[in-house]
Amino acid sequence: MHIGQHIKEVMRQQGVTATQLAKDICCARTHVHRIFCKDSIDIALLERISTALNYDFFHDLSEEFKAKV
Numbered sequence: 001m002h003i004g005q006h007i008k009e010v011m012r013q014q015g016v017t018a019t020q021l022a023k024d025i026c027c028a029r030t031h032v033h034r035i036f037c038k039d040s041i042d043i044a045l046l047e048r049i050s051t052a053l054n055y056d057f058f059h060d061l062s063e064e065f066k067a068k069v
Helices: 003-014 018-024 029-036 043-053 057-068
Strands: none
Touching (some): 018 043
């Protein structure tokens, strides 16, 4: 799973803009756009994004891991 693209897709589905997410996680909008390019992410940052979007990205990552094992 490319986590950055997954975050971007969830945002699109929820109608959340990069500007809105940046405000919610206390960072610059440009940083949010850099996140979209990442295929890995810091756990603390993912937790803030999950909370801001009310979406459990950890569950999705866990399910992908289980499917590979």
